[in-house]
Amino acid sequence: MVGAGVVGLTTAIQLAEAGATVRVVAERPPGKTTSAVASALVGPTFAPAGHPLRRWEDASVAAFAREPEGSGVRLAPGLLAAREPDPTTPPSGISEVPADAGLDDIPGMRMAEAGELPEGFSFGFHARLPLVDMGRYLGHLERRLGELGVEIQSGRVESLAGLGVSLVANCSGLGARDLAGDVTVEPVRGHHVVVENPGIDAFFIEAPYGRSWAGIFPHGPHVILGGTADVGDWSTEPREQDAAEILRLCRAVEPRLNDARVLAHQVGLRPRRPAVRLEVEEVAGVRIVHNYGHGGLGVTLAWGCAADAAALLLA
Ligand SMILES: Cc1cc2nc3c(=O)[nH]c(=O)nc-3n(C[C@H](O)[C@H](O)[C@H](O)COP(=O)(O)OP(=O)(O)OC[C@H]3O[C@@H](n4cnc5c(N)ncnc54)[C@H](O)[C@@H]3O)c2cc1C
Numbered sequence: 001m002v003g004a005g006v007v008g009l010t011t012a013i014q015l016a017e018a019g020a021t022v023r024v025v026a027e028r029p030p031g032k033t034t035s036a037v038a039s040a041l042v043g044p045t046f047a048p049a050g051h052p053l054r055r056w057e058d059a060s061v062a063a064f065a066r067e068p069e070g071s072g073v074r075l076a077p078g079l080l081a082a083r084e085p086d087p088t089t090p091p092s093g094i095s096e097v098p099a100d101a102g103l104d105d106i107p108g109m110r111m112a113e114a115g116e117l118p119e120g121f122s123f124g125f126h127a128r129l130p131l132v133d134m135g136r137y138l139g140h141l142e143r144r145l146g147e148l149g150v151e152i153q154s155g156r157v158e159s160l161a162g163l164g165v166s167l168v169a170n171c172s173g174l175g176a177r178d179l180a181g182d183v184t185v186e187p188v189r190g191h192h193v194v195v196e197n198p199g200i201d202a203f204f205i206e207a208p209y210g211r212s213w214a215g216i217f218p219h220g221p222h223v224i225l226g227g228t229a230d231v232g233d234w235s236t237e238p239r240e241q242d243a244a245e246i247l248r249l250c251r252a253v254e255p256r257l258n259d260a261r262v263l264a265h266q267v268g269l270r271p272r273r274p275a276v277r278l279e280v281e282e283v284a285g286v287r288i289v290h291n292y293g294h295g296g297l298g299v300t301l302a303w304g305c306a307a308d309a310a311a312l313l314l315a
Pocket of ligand 1: 002003004005006007008025026027028029030033034035036037038039040041042043155156157158171172173174175176179189190191192226227267268269270271292293294295296297298299300301
């Protein structure tokens with residue numbers, strides 16, 4: 001197994017639970033991956049029934065619902081809202097939203113009344129979705145793996161077929177660009193500002209069009225504020241102007257954030273690809289299952305993709 005982000009850890013758990021002997025090799029430990037930066041709302045993908053994204057999302061939602069208290073997962077109330085549509089603003093590119101997207105079957109969906117929307121917003125709906133505190137959840141997944149007898153080894157892998165084993169799961173995220181020679185994987189840089197929680201319980205997310213939008217994700221004592229999307233930008237250094245823009249957008253939606261103390265800045269690179277790569281490849285007698293390229297939906301799709309990847313590898 002290559003990779004110890006949310007996709008690698010969930011895939012390793014599925015493989016170990018299916019009876020395989022698993023070893024995870026990762027250049028970065030879970031806490032230093034892109035996965036550790038995610039906000040991390042599970043869904044909605046808006047994919048219609050039958051679409052692979054919808055199947056993976058549904059399987060993940062079910063798996064998150066089974067996680068115990070203390071794992072970092074909770075079912076959170078929230079508002080998803082959009083401003084007046086601007087046909088000149090392109091999508092941010094952080095997730096694949098099918099053209100025939102619908103609101104059907106989103107848990108707890110209720111259209112927002114005009115008076116419930118922040119100023120400047122013309123459309124919105126309430127929902128109850130899994131919200132994951134990734135700092136805690138990645139630790140929980142590591143403990144689950146430990147209980148299954150799986151170790152995470154630190155190291156950079158140069159060749160998927162050169163690991164000395166016959167079955168390999170490639171969950172290297174953006175690293176697949178080099179490791180699998182896949183130039184269609186590219187970064188979509190995202191900045192978060194982490195602030196002290198002034199008493200917010202519900203999440204808020206603006207439809208992510210353009211370069212920046214308001215995103216408010218409360219995780220107990222802290223709130224993650226976003227978001228930004230810079231396609232093709234490899235820098236993981238925080239930028240002052242991004243932070244200022246995020247704070248401006250979020251404070252306009254939620255005035256309780258005006259005096260919230262800034263605790264940290266986080267930057268992550270979403271591993272975008274035209275579509276998730278989830279397929280088997282045979283290289284020099286080694287059976288490889290690729291599971292990467294989840295863009296801005298890696299947490300949302302993790303458990304569904306992990307189940308498919310494990311089934312494909314062990315078939
Ligand atoms: C700002 C931001 C907000 C986000 N919010 C959400 C959200 O709300 N909901 C959601 O679903 N998703 C969200 N995402 C997306 C999500 O974080 C990613 O899709 C997900 O983390 C990808 O997980 P991964 O395991 O594939 O990759 P990563 O977490 O990047 O892990 C890749 C692993 O592979 C290892 N690796 C790579 N190359 C090699 C190599 N050659 N040798 C050894 N190891 C290697 C790395 O070291 C690492 O351990 C967000 C992302 C960002 C940046």
